[in-house]
Every structure is written in structure tokens, then in C-alpha cells.
Amino acid sequence: MFVTVRYGENQTKIFNADCKNEILLENIKMQCDCPHNEAVEVSDEHGVVKNLRNFPTEYGSDFLKGRETLVLLTVQNGADKPVFTPLLASLRNDPDFNDTLNREMELDLEADHNVSSPRGINNNNKRQQHPPGDLVADNEDVLNRSLRGKSGRTGSSSSVQHAKKPLHRRNTKTSTHRK
Secondary structure, eight states, X not given: OEEEEEEBXXXXXXXXOSSBHHHHHHHHHHHTTOOTTOEEEEEETTSOXXXXXXXXXXXXXXXXXXTOEEEEEXXXXXXSSEEEEEOBHHHHTOHHHHHHHHHXXXXXXXXXXXXXXXXXXXXXXXXXXXXXXXXXXXXXXXHHHHHHHHHSOOOOGGGOOOOOOOOOOOOOSOOOOOO
16 A cells, blocks of 8 residues: 655655554655654645554554555644644645644544544544444354355354365275285
């Protein structure tokens, strides 16, 4: 899976997002000629910050969409929250984009811990833990529905029959050779 990062004077580079976020951001920083001591982050083209740096050991492909176009950002630590600045020249002075970048962070800090986003990550960017019984459907129910659709029969998971391949054994009888 790859993503396109926009930066500088409308420059673009393509990156493989199937790696840990820490490695992805370091590679983006190196390939886009950012100073080594500068913290970077990415957002979508609407200013929604992806917050990859908050999850350094997770994979970028869990947070990004394939073929997504991203904007490179610098991160300055403010008094109470980070301040994001786009490194794409055409967006540096765009008040709507900059407001969206930094307003979203304010909303994230004020959000209740129990509100979840569509990805299963709540607004304060911590993964939610779902108890085993909190599944959309019980595994046995899903299995029964799929069996009913394929063969017209129902049954529990213990009654499912799997086709077994016959074992091919070599003939172990010794043949008698006549001399």
C-alpha cells in the first residue's frame, strides 16, 4: 500500500505505508529533506491530522488509506498542545487549512474518552479494548448463517464436517521376487 506526500513547492513523493509509523515518519522526513531534529506529522488534504507519531509501533496501513494524498506537517510543542504547520507552500498561509489542523487537536483534547471514531480509535488517540462478548454477532451464529446459505442445513460449530483427503500410503507389503 502506498501514499503520496505533498510538501515544499508542490513537490510529491510516494511512500510505502506497510511499515511501523516511526519508520514511515523518519523515512518521510529524510526523503523530504526535513531537518533531523524537527518533528513531522501528516494530515489529509482537508487538514485532518493522522497522528501517526502517537502510535510509533503500529503500522501506517492501519491509519492511512491506500493511494491517499497527505500533506507533510511540522510539529512544534506549544504550552498545552502541539502546533502543526504545513510544509506545503500553497497551504502555509491558508487560514481554513491551518484552523482545521489546530482546531481538531483542541477538539481531541476536550473529547470524552468513550467517544470512538470509525476506526476503533477514540478521539484522544488511544486504541479501544473490546471485550470478547462485544462482537457484532456470535461466531456460531455467523457460522450457522453461512452454512444455511451454502447447503441449506444448520448446526453448531461442533457439527461442521470438513472434507478429509484420503491418505495415500505406500504399499508396505513386501513382494516376493523370484530369482
